Amino acid sequence: EILERVFVDLADRSYTISIGSDLIPSFAELASDHLQSDRLFIITDENVAPHYLSPLLESCAAAHLHVETVILPAGEQTKSFSQYESLINRLLSYKPSRKDCLVALGGGVIGDLVGYVASSLLRGLPFIQVPTTLLSQVDSSVGGKTGINTKYGKNLVGAFYQPEAVFIDINSLSTLPARETLAGYAEVVKYGLINDETFFSWLEENGPSLLKGDKDLMAQAISKSCQSKAQVVSEDEREGGKRALLNLGHTFGHAIEAACGYDGTLLHGEGVSIGMCLAFEASVHLGLCPQEEADRVARHLKACGMMTRAADVPHTLEADTLVNNMAQDKKIEAGEIVFVLAEGIGKSLLVKGPDSQIIKTTIMRSL
Ligand code: NAD
Ligand code: ZN
Numbered sequence: 001e002i003l004e005r006v007f008v009d010l011a012d013r014s015y016t017i018s019i020g021s022d023l024i025p026s027f028a029e030l031a032s033d034h035l036q037s038d039r040l041f042i043i044t045d046e047n048v049a050p051h052y053l054s055p056l057l058e059s060c061a062a063a064h065l066h067v068e069t070v071i072l073p074a075g076e077q078t079k080s081f082s083q084y085e086s087l088i089n090r091l092l093s094y095k096p097s098r099k100d101c102l103v104a105l106g107g108g109v110i111g112d113l114v115g116y117v118a119s120s121l122l123r124g125l126p127f128i129q130v131p132t133t134l135l136s137q138v139d140s141s142v143g144g145k146t147g148i149n150t151k152y153g154k155n156l157v158g159a160f161y162q163p164e165a166v167f168i169d170i171n172s173l174s175t176l177p178a179r180e181t182l183a184g185y186a187e188v189v190k191y192g193l194i195n196d197e198t199f200f201s202w203l204e205e206n207g208p209s210l211l212k213g214d215k216d217l218m219a220q221a222i223s224k225s226c227q228s229k230a231q232v233v234s235e236d237e238r239e240g241g242k243r244a245l246l247n248l249g250h251t252f253g254h255a256i257e258a259a260c261g262y263d264g265t266l267l268h269g270e271g272v273s274i275g276m277c278l279a280f281e282a283s284v285h286l287g288l289c290p291q292e293e294a295d296r297v298a299r300h301l302k303a304c305g306m307m308t309r310a311a312d313v314p315h316t317l318e319a320d321t322l323v324n325n326m327a328q329d330k331k332i333e334a335g336e337i338v339f340v341l342a343e344g345i346g347k348s349l350l351v352k353g354p355d356s357q358i359i360k361t362t363i364m365r366s367l
Helices: 027-034 049-062 081-093 108-123 134-140 170-175 178-195 197-211 215-235 242-247 250-259 268-285 291-303 319-327 356-366
Strands: 002-009 014-020 039-045 066-072 101-106 127-131 145-150 153-160 165-169 336-344 347-352
Touching (some): 002 215, 027 101, 039 049, 039 108, 049 066, 049 101, 049 170, 081 145, 108 127, 108 145, 127 134, 134 178, 165 170, 170 215, 178 215, 197 215, 215 242, 242 250, 242 336, 268 291, 268 336, 268 356, 319 356
Antiparallel strands (some): 145 153
């Protein structure tokens, strides 16, 4: 049953994100309008396959579709040149045509890799996303960024490539580890903080219930998040300006993630949660934002069980390390780091090269 629909309208393609319950078991029916041939390649990972591959395959069998399945290892390492190459070769061995469709069933790792393979295999095949983590549902399923990691950094090779359609089955969240759900929720909160105070207030009221498993509320939050990202992205598809607001909390967050050594002890969304608190605190110290607003952000995140301070991570961090890590961030213009700061909840803005001493003091207070 489809509960919500979000239309993503971009220069190179428009597509619909359908959000609802039991969409995986009715996949073939829902996808039929988007298929140009009766052949599908379903790519998933070893954690997702045991839960969701059978219902997807059954629906395809009932619709007489010809399906090949590839199950990849789970984890960020799968977004690599070597997995890219082996997936491309595996798919080529099936002699695909340019009308056959790839289906990405899994989290952001599968979505990013399969999207990039779809963009380049035979110079471009249609693909459909079935995101199964909250993060991939509210973030990577909108905007068309696909890609893999390199030894020089994450997401450095890829393409902007839009899917034919996205099907978000909220039932898939029932098997997602709670910690992963919370990490995805950080990005949901981010949309409220960027430009939608009303949504943030709604989350203050409903966040704890939706995290406990209220599906209708979850569907609404996902839909609102996708709409919000679609809006920002359609105004700035290739990241010239406004899209940078989506990095709220990410400059601080990435610095914390890097300091934790990407050893799995800190999830991306956990870094973002702390990072958003730091961005609001820094905004207070820079005289941009009232203290009450920063307190309100931290209060909500904490009430949901999220990390809000650099001291919350399971590592001893140094302020200098974090400051140095920030200087390495991708988002640097003419030698100055562009920070996403805020004048209040729902009032984010870009600030080039804010007072570095204030940034450092903000970090020290959070340690
Ligand atoms: P992920 O794909 O690694 O999934 C997290 C873990 O949950 C994995 O172990 C996975 O196997 C497991 N899993 C997935 N769905 C499950 C389910 N329903 N039940 C049980 N387990 C399940 O990670 P993620 O957080 O979804 O995505 C992170 C990736 O997304 C990063 O590589 C990041 O760069 C990328 N990303 C891309 C964009 C974009 O715009 N393209 C945006 C944000 C993030
Ligand atoms: Zn993020």
